[in-house]
Amino acid sequence: MKSRHKKLALIGGAIALVGIIAALVLNALNSNIALYISPTDVAQGKAPQEKLFRIGGLVKEGSIQRQADGVTIRFIITDSESDISVDYVGILPDLFMEGKGAVAQGRLLPDGTFKAQEVLAKHDENYMPPEAAQALNDAHVRGVQRQAEEEAAKAAQPKASY
């Protein structure tokens, strides 16, 4: 009898523990996940308004502007299709450069600027964050498709006029 009680207590404890941990995990996952959203999707209004998310792409050439306070920086992240203006207060990682890939995490302000809390560093000049590469690649594929469609349309037009 006594050993059965012991077993029950152990099993009960284990279930309670698993429950608590599962609750912790689910709660934490729910509130701390940041989605990657490409600049084009942000421009099309597909970004969440209240939640943190990440954007990736290239830092547009000539777009880095330092504000008067010296530590606020404004730049544009682009996937070559859409541009998103980003504000960041603080010191940028060493490898943050115009024309290079970057990932930023933050929120979208009502005026459409992205307020970055964190700009991700990469530690090798030849390395491109996969999310930035993905955004560029998707935009490129869309661009190629569009071009193909336009060419198809162009090719179709003369035929129609004949």
Add this chain to the structure above:
Amino acid sequence: MIPELGHFALIFSAIVALLLGTLPLIGAHQGRPAWIALARPATDVFALLVTFSFLCLTWAFVANDFSVVYVAQHSNTLLPIEYRISAVWGGHEGSLLLWMLMMSWWALAVRLFSKQLPDVMLARVLGTLGLVCFGFLLFILFTSNPFARLLPGVAEGRDLNPLLQDPGLIIHPPLLYMGYVGFSVAYAFAIAALLSGKLDAAWARWSRPWTTAAWVFLTLGIAMGSWWAYYELGWGGWWFWDPVENASFMPWLIGTALMHSLAATEKRGSFKNWTVLLAISAFSLSLLGTFLVRSGVLTSVHAFATDPTRGIFILIFLVAVVGTSLALFAWRAPSVGLGGKFGLVSRESLLLTNNVLLVVSCATVLLGTLYPLLIDALGLGKISVGPPYFDAVFVPVMVPVLFLMGIAPFARWKEASLPEIQRAVRWALAAAAVVAIALPLIYGEWKTLTALGILLAAWILFTAGLNFFQRVSATRGERSLLASVFSQPASFTGMHLAHIGVAIFVVGVAMVSTYEEEKDVKMAPGETVEVSGYSFTFNGVQAVQGPNYQAAQGEFDLSMDGRFIRKLNPEKRNYFSSSMPMTEAAIDAGLWRDVYVSLGEPINPDQPEGEWAVRVYYKPFVDWIWGGCVIMSLGGLIAMFDRRYRNRRKAGGKQA
């Protein structure tokens, strides 16, 4: 010529590893003494060949042989000699060769220091290690050959990533790899025990010092990496929950669990199956870590330029190792039997709780690390799981672990009495509570979480001290106190020292996460900024010349209450061979606080002598984080040298 010799040596070592991984194992199974006896010399030859191969690659770096692709990619004639040598493991191929070198040395160490081990057991352990080595060598030879030639050679190499040109990198990877690879020994012991079907106290006693050794290296390696990130990356953080950090942290958590469950297995014969499973898991997680780092599937600061075939190879290897180990386990486990019975409150039950919590915490880290991969693979979009997730889950799981750490040493094996434990520790708890309330108030600001951290740290410290001195006075007899202190078993002293290390670590984390201060400011020469009572006066920036870089060096006067303390010289470096700038922070380190300055960028890039964006930090107790890790490792090191592990007669098979 010499790189070819290295390459041949590596190919030969693969053949020797295959021999080592097959003949002794078959010999042990069929009882052929000649084949069993092969294990020792094969291990010697193997270690010799791998070492020779590694030296060949090192020579190629020292001699600037840029006709070797790997050297051309990671070195440069201007690179100082110490970095040319550490550049050997500055990239993927070379770090794998380093991994292999470590592994061959571990095997050699097992062969040299296991004289009391029966030949059959040793043959199985070395054979298992041989098989694992063979798998890795195939990986190196087929996907990541460091000796591949670049013909015609180039006159100048591309240089080592500037971030890696630092004393920290010279030691961080070797320490970490020693830890990672060291778990392969615990794994090999577990597999050997499964193969023999004898999972007994002797097996646990043999495994213990090796597991502890691997754990010591891993602890130091992780701490070293954390410290390096702190001073080199210029962000002032010490842990980022980066996937690659997690990859090293998961084996550490499981390794910690393994050390504790091995104690129960050795002393009481309990948890045998569980211990074996942990040994398999620890090594599997080391492999998983390698996969995560090498395959480039995750966004990480450690990502190397990647090659998908490498990822697939490691994944197959991982599946093969885990699959065969678990199959073997499933086959043998039912016959292992349970150990001695134990009560609901006993040393065993407390160790079991500690184990469950450590494994659960590891599982939550694993989930957070792999979740983005999973979501991506399911086509549900790309996400990232940030540090808040890990903080929110990991910290609550660790709180009971830290609490139990204070109690477990007081609990007897088999059956402990709760009132007795309560009586023993109540004053320690009271004293810890006083410290926990007083310290944050003295420090200025009440923070409940900090108080909790301090409470747990003080609790561990007091209970460890109490337990230690209770035992010292109980065993003292006629001797002096000091003689009694030094005559305690090494594993007992080591355990308490390691636990005190944890307490010191917790103090560091609790204090720095609450009371640190950070300021990003624009500073013109002559301006002063204040952080936590410290004044930083910017004297301007001047150009300095390094061996392979040019730097803008800032000069700051650090003072407090008008009293000058020292000059701080952070740098912004531009390496000739690459376009990446590098921040070198300047840190005034101290026992109670670090102050930290790093240069951002010049406000106007055309006027580097003018205003700069500057980041200053005040970090109380931050060095306690790494100090705690060093003390933990020291504890492990002492515990390894317990006489029990060396005693020939006792090691034979006396059941506890």
